[in-house]
Amino acid sequence: MGSEFGPAFIQKPDHRPKPNISDVESIPIIDLSPLFTAPITAGDNTLPIRTLVAEIEAACREVGFFQVINHGVPIELLERVQSAAREFFALPTEEKRRVRRNEENFLGYYDMENTKNVRDWKEVFDFCVNDVMTVPASGEIGETRIQEIWNRWPEYPENMRDACMNYSKAIEDLSFKLLELVAMTLNLPAKRLNGYFKDSISRIRLNHYPPCPSPDLALGVGPHKDQGAFTVLAQDNVSGLDVKRKSDGQWVRVKPVPDSYIINIGDLIQVWSNDKYESTEHRVSLNSDKERFSIPFFFYPAHYTIMKPIGELVTEDNPAKYNEFSWGRFFRSRRSSNFQKMRVENLQIYHFRKNN
Numbered sequence: 001m002g003s004e005f006g007p008a009f010i011q012k013p014d015h016r017p018k019p020n021i022s023d024v025e026s027i028p029i030i031d032l033s034p035l036f037t038a039p040i041t042a043g044d045n046t047l048p049i050r051t052l053v054a055e056i057e058a059a060c061r062e063v064g065f066f067q068v069i070n071h072g073v074p075i076e077l078l079e080r081v082q083s084a085a086r087e088f089f090a091l092p093t094e095e096k097r098r099v100r101r102n103e104e105n106f107l108g109y110y111d112m113e114n115t116k117n118v119r120d121w122k123e124v125f126d127f128c129v130n131d132v133m134t135v136p137a138s139g140e141i142g143e144t145r146i147q148e149i150w151n152r153w154p155e156y157p158e159n160m161r162d163a164c165m166n167y168s169k170a171i172e173d174l175s176f177k178l179l180e181l182v183a184m185t186l187n188l189p190a191k192r193l194n195g196y197f198k199d200s201i202s203r204i205r206l207n208h209y210p211p212c213p214s215p216d217l218a219l220g221v222g223p224h225k226d227q228g229a230f231t232v233l234a235q236d237n238v239s240g241l242d243v244k245r246k247s248d249g250q251w252v253r254v255k256p257v258p259d260s261y262i263i264n265i266g267d268l269i270q271v272w273s274n275d276k277y278e279s280t281e282h283r284v285s286l287n288s289d290k291e292r293f294s295i296p297f298f299f300y301p302a303h304y305t306i307m308k309p310i311g312e313l314v315t316e317d318n319p320a321k322y323n324e325f326s327w328g329r330f331f332r333s334r335r336s337s338n339f340q341k342m343r344v345e346n347l348q349i350y351h352f353r354k355n356n
């Protein structure tokens with residue numbers, strides 16, 4: 001990271017992390033092995049799958065976060081990306097900035113991101129899983145131009161592209177399985193939501209949080225909710241992810257579980273489910289003596305997807321709670337906001353909530 005600690009990183013007092021938040025077991029751990037012995041078919045009714053669907057339903061409804069084990073992603077694929085990320089972030093800042101993101105292309109390296117107008121103590125590398133993504137050219141209302149955004153790969157480490165692309169395919173496969181389970185928790189056919197991801201703009205981020213001289217004042221990522229369907233996150237063995245517990249509003253730290261992925265519901269599933277599930281607020285706390293790496297996969301549908309509650313879930317007793325809006329515009333407006341005037345608020349899903 002090319003920056004010294006300074007006022008830009010200091011959180012408002014009520015956002016600062018309290019010391020000694022304890023690691024807790026409050027994020028449910030769900031064993032996905034039934035998926036590999038009794039694969040999902042539309043309308044699957046076998047007991048192991050029904051039990052799994054019930055566990056996921058409870059986790060989505062009560063917590064919005066869960067961890068999965070026996071997920072079928074070979075550990076070597078993750079380890080290769082983790083070591084490529086370590087090598088990349090260890091390069092001199094000037095070298096990393098050769099693939100720095102800019103106003104036209106928001107993929108690549110960046111070390112000046114804000115969350116809610118406060119600077120995050122982190123550096124990131126973003127890439128999309130299809131090597132190119134098609135998105136609206138801006139987040140402006142009525143934007144009709146679309147733009148192709150290509151991945152940019154650094155010269156070093158040499159295996160970065162292969163490691164990242166192989167990993168992303170495996171995580172995408174897992175995400176489709178999870179999507180089918182989530183559809184089943186909503187009493188929809190297993191493949192009901194798959195079509196939205198045909199021209200998916202899913203994205204992976206490599207996060208590096210260097211040791212921070214003032215972990216009591218700053219955050220690695222400020223409090224936020226993820227935008228897409230859900231996020232599949234790999235964290236290393238250094239804890240730091242804090243989740244705002246719905247039952248009492250307390251921040252709780254997610255204890256690292258070896259070879260697991262953390263899944264959290266994003267804004268899109270909140271809207272699709274017409275608020276049956278809520279995207280949960282989370283943030284990243286820092287350490288003064290330890291660095292931390294994490295790798296979120298953001299599962300995003302095609303840019304032309306219209307966000308609205310799924311038709312089958314809307315009834316007279318459960319009317320749609322959101323007006324329709326464009327996923328591409330929602331996505332793009334947040335990507336551009338770092339380059340706009342910092343006081344402008346990002347688009348949030350509550351801006352589309354109906355008054356009924």
Ligand SMILES: O=C(O)CCC(=O)C(=O)O
Nearest residue numbers: 207221235241284294296
């Ligand atoms: O590093 C983490 O554990 C979470 C990162 C995160 O929430 C994000 O990048 O959206």
Ligand SMILES: [Fe+2]
Nearest residue numbers: 224225226282
């Ligand atoms: Fe997040």
